[in-house]
Amino acid sequence: MLFLVQDGITNGAIYALLGLALVLVFAVTRVILIPQGEFVTYGALTYASVASGQMPGTAKLALAMGIVAFALDLYAARRALHVRPIARAFLTNIVLPGAVLALTSWVVSRQPPVGVSIALSLVIVAAIGLFLYRIVFQPLAHTSVLVLLIASVACHLALQGLGLLFFGAEGQRGPAVLSTAFTAGTLRFTGQSIAVYAITIAFIVGLWLFFGLTLYGKALRATAVNRLGARLVGIRTTLSGQIAFLLASVIGALSGILIVPITTLYYDTGFLIGLKGFIAAIIGGLVSYPLTAVAALVVGTVEAFSSFYASNFKEVIVFTLLIPVLLLRSLAAPAVEEEKD
Amino acid sequence: MRERLPIIIFAIVVAAIPLIPGVPPFWIVLLDNIGLAALVAMGLVLLTGVGGLTSFGQAAFCGFGAYTTAVLSTAYGLSPWLTLPLSLLVSGVAAVLLGLITVRLSGHYLPLGTLAWGLGLFYLFSKLEFLGRNDGISAIPPLSIGSFRMLDPGSIYYAIWVAVLISALLTTNLLDSRTGRAIRALRRGHVAAEAFGVQTPRAKLLVFIHAAVLAGLSGWLYAHLQRAVNPTPFGAQAGIEYLFIAVVGGAGYVWGGVLGAAIVVILKEVLQSYLPLLLHGSGQLETIVFGILLIILLQLAPAGVWPWLVARLPLKPVGKRPDTSLALPARARTPSEGGVLLKIDNARKQFGGVIAVNSVSFDVQAREIVALIGPNGAGKSTTFNLITGVLTTTGGSISVLGRKIDNAPPQEVVKLGISRTFQHVKLVPDMTVLENVAIGAHLRGHSGPVSSMLRLDRADEEKLLAEAARQIERVGLADQMHQLAGSLSLGQQRIVEIARALCVDPMLLLLDEPAAGLRHMEKQRLAALLRDLRDGGMSVLLVEHDMGFVMDLADRIVVLDFGTKIAEGTPEAIKTNPAVIKAYLGVAA
Numbered sequence: 001m002l003f004l005v006q007d008g009i010t011n012g013a014i015y016a017l018l019g020l021a022l023v024l025v026f027a028v029t030r031v032i033l034i035p036q037g038e039f040v041t042y043g044a045l046t047y048a049s050v051a052s053g054q055m056p057g058t059a060k061l062a063l064a065m066g067i068v069a070f071a072l073d074l075y076a077a078r079r080a081l082h083v084r085p086i087a088r089a090f091l092t093n094i095v096l097p098g099a100v101l102a103l104t105s106w107v108v109s110r111q112p113p114v115g116v117s118i119a120l121s122l123v124i125v126a127a128i129g130l131f132l133y134r135i136v137f138q139p140l141a142h143t144s145v146l147v148l149l150i151a152s153v154a155c156h157l158a159l160q161g162l163g164l165l166f167f168g169a170e171g172q173r174g175p176a177v178l179s180t181a182f183t184a185g186t187l188r189f190t191g192q193s194i195a196v197y198a199i200t201i202a203f204i205v206g207l208w209l210f211f212g213l214t215l216y217g218k219a220l221r222a223t224a225v226n227r228l229g230a231r232l233v234g235i236r237t238t239l240s241g242q243i244a245f246l247l248a249s250v251i252g253a254l255s256g257i258l259i260v261p262i263t264t265l266y267y268d269t270g271f272l273i274g275l276k277g278f279i280a281a282i283i284g285g286l287v288s289y290p291l292t293a294v295a296a297l298v299v300g301t302v303e304a305f306s307s308f309y310a311s312n313f314k315e316v317i318v319f320t321l322l323i324p325v326l327l328l329r330s331l332a333a334p335a336v337e338e339e340k341d
Numbered sequence: 342m343r344e345r346l347p348i349i350i351f352a353i354v355v356a357a358i359p360l361i362p363g364v365p366p367f368w369i370v371l372l373d374n375i376g377l378a379a380l381v382a383m384g385l386v387l388l389t390g391v392g393g394l395t396s397f398g399q400a401a402f403c404g405f406g407a408y409t410t411a412v413l414s415t416a417y418g419l420s421p422w423l424t425l426p427l428s429l430l431v432s433g434v435a436a437v438l439l440g441l442i443t444v445r446l447s448g449h450y451l452p453l454g455t456l457a458w459g460l461g462l463f464y465l466f467s468k469l470e471f472l473g474r475n476d477g478i479s480a481i482p483p484l485s486i487g488s489f490r491m492l493d494p495g496s497i498y499y500a501i502w503v504a505v506l507i508s509a510l511l512t513t514n515l516l517d518s519r520t521g522r523a524i525r526a527l528r529r530g531h532v533a534a535e536a537f538g539v540q541t542p543r544a545k546l547l548v549f550i551h552a553a554v555l556a557g558l559s560g561w562l563y564a565h566l567q568r569a570v571n572p573t574p575f576g577a578q579a580g581i582e583y584l585f586i587a588v589v590g591g592a593g594y595v596w597g598g599v600l601g602a603a604i605v606v607i608l609k610e611v612l613q614s615y616l617p618l619l620l621h622g623s624g625q626l627e628t629i630v631f632g633i634l635l636i637i638l639l640q641l642a643p644a645g646v647w648p649w650l651v652a653r654l655p656l657k658p659v660g661k662r663p664d665t666s667l668a669l670p671a672r673a674r675t676p677s678e679g680g681v682l683l684k685i686d687n688a689r690k691q692f693g694g695v696i697a698v699n700s701v702s703f704d705v706q707a708r709e710i711v712a713l714i715g716p717n718g719a720g721k722s723t724t725f726n727l728i729t730g731v732l733t734t735t736g737g738s739i740s741v742l743g744r745k746i747d748n749a750p751p752q753e754v755v756k757l758g759i760s761r762t763f764q765h766v767k768l769v770p771d772m773t774v775l776e777n778v779a780i781g782a783h784l785r786g787h788s789g790p791v792s793s794m795l796r797l798d799r800a801d802e803e804k805l806l807a808e809a810a811r812q813i814e815r816v817g818l819a820d821q822m823h824q825l826a827g828s829l830s831l832g833q834q835r836i837v838e839i840a841r842a843l844c845v846d847p848m849l850l851l852l853d854e855p856a857a858g859l860r861h862m863e864k865q866r867l868a869a870l871l872r873d874l875r876d877g878g879m880s881v882l883l884v885e886h887d888m889g890f891v892m893d894l895a896d897r898i899v900v901l902d903f904g905t906k907i908a909e910g911t912p913e914a915i916k917t918n919p920a921v922i923k924a925y926l927g928v929a930a
Contacts, residue, residue, distance in 0.1 A: 136636050143643040146395055149452070150588040151639050153581050158632025165629070275460075282453045316464040322457035326450045327442060 012300025018277025037274030043253025057166030129249020384552030390592030404575030406560025432557025477571030591645025770827025781844025
């Protein structure tokens, strides 16, 4: 019984991380980030590939997307070409992913330590997340939530297809981040699950500090509340969007790296994992971080119990769990008049 | 007849395609699939694009339609034609049940709710024994008329496209009606629509059912086209794809759904059959390219391909001026002319610790113009919202002609003959001025959705539009009648709101800052109109900051400051009242 709870909490911690990222991105950019699941699989499978000495295709994708992003930057600035912004764009869009690609191909054949594999995977996926915003969502920033959502689903399709191309249809596992283990009472704690808990808590606290104490965090919150107002006081809303996507992709990749030693991941596993993070985010109302974290633990636990007792109906139970919660939330926070476009 | 011409040409072209010699049978299969997708997308257009309710769950309703006919025609041997109404019924009933839960969800909760039950139902379809679990049900009988059995894609083609055309006609008819205007107002929030008597939850449920029944129809046709069903085409993936179709085609346009279906189905087919040849690649190359192409399409035409296309065609709709000789019955007025029309007695409104309206009492007599003035944040708009039922009072009472109305919903208040305008204009920008104003007459028409779809509502509809046109002429915007409301200046939009409020045939008109954004001449015209209305027997309560306008116009003025009434009297008395001067200027003059 207790081991189910433990299992649920480990899963729930991952869902919490993903839920946090979804809340963050939605609040800042109004994008419901369906490709969050791809960040998870990309992170996990890049890590597993590098650790097993294979060249991950994601590194090349990052460079390719960087080139497109640079082209878009050039096109956007075509009327006023200044050296400094272009040099900066060249640096982040071309030089950075290029260097990472070179480093990755140098490192893979040399049995890199776990830390190096993790760092490389994180940087690669972070770059992909950043460029994804630049290429897809920045030009659509003024459109409705619906259009952003559809674009988001289209990204998910494209990235999932690329995932199959890069990693093949077989599942992969990665080496454990922490290989210690100890027993307390009837429960066995692996180092991996401890790492999951620690990193989740660290991220929740970190995000809380970031939003509460730093100027960038406050700028992000301002953008979330009112885009126009934020722009009027000099916040670059594109910058906020980029930061949000950067954080989301790092969180996604990290979640992937944390679970790939525990469960086998396939190129398309991310979607369902992301979806459950999503449910947690919704229960948290897409605004509250602590509530999202709590909800994620509940989702994880319900999933663990229902997969044990009624594995056939596991998904049915998890997804229909959402409806009464939504209803309650809707009734508790009755209709605020929304200005829609 | 002229506006029907493109549809008739389209129908003829569709009917002729299979008859052209040499058309590959494979094209017909594609067209069948386009038709099936178009049916679902059309429902989504109404639900999402027009009504603003995003749903990921439409594929599940296809599933209800398909599985109903599959079970009934295989296990019970019912004729497919008998199962048609049952399939539609099951989808409709499922929509009522799911809709009652989900349409109450607001904002982002709604699409996620639909995603949740969409997924849940998909897993249910694939786990239930009598639906054949993951294998589904096969050997479904084909559609047949007499001895003619629709066994191949070419023969069911006509059934599918007749269904598409009829559904498109019914849906466009519905949108161009009293009910349609109520639906089109939903996306802009519910306060304005409810102020004119629209039951917004009912309207939402209605579009939900309409979309579900169209999806059920598509599912029924699908089952008899494939003659087998399994859960895969009714999952979340398919639900998302239908949303793609609607958005790519143009989420606000019925024909956008058809165009979107054509674009997406053909694009997928082309990618699936040619990409592997071109690139010798395996894997999901087509999904990658499909995703990328969709993103490019969205960036080029965020509103959808259909409006992009229509804007490039020389077809310009010509608005017909309604025949203003048709009249609606006027409101039965009580003979107690000259009495107290509206009485506000110690009304209070508290938001947490803030007292926005603090025991305010005043009344409005028949044939009187009363102005409610005060510095910003004095509680004027809150008072309006208390009177019209948008907010509930914390204490005190409000009565109309001696009848207490406090805390009645807005739809009831407007029935009593109280109509209003809003401080922040609440018009539907992509509807014409005429259509916007006609929402004001919502309660004076009676046609429901079914008669609207079948065009049995025309007599009723003409009277509503005639009334709207009359009020537009009365406020002096006859030349703008067929322009989109969003294209007018803010001042003109305020005047449109007044026309809409007049369509209620009110006894009392509540105007929230009507003169803001008007030029001098327009203000004078507005003042003349309001005096006219008063002399015709109407009372007016207005909030306004333009003191010159108020002092010239009002018979009586009530002054609020920080939620409390500080003065009441004739304009002359108010001008010299020391408390008022202190509230506005900060010192006693």
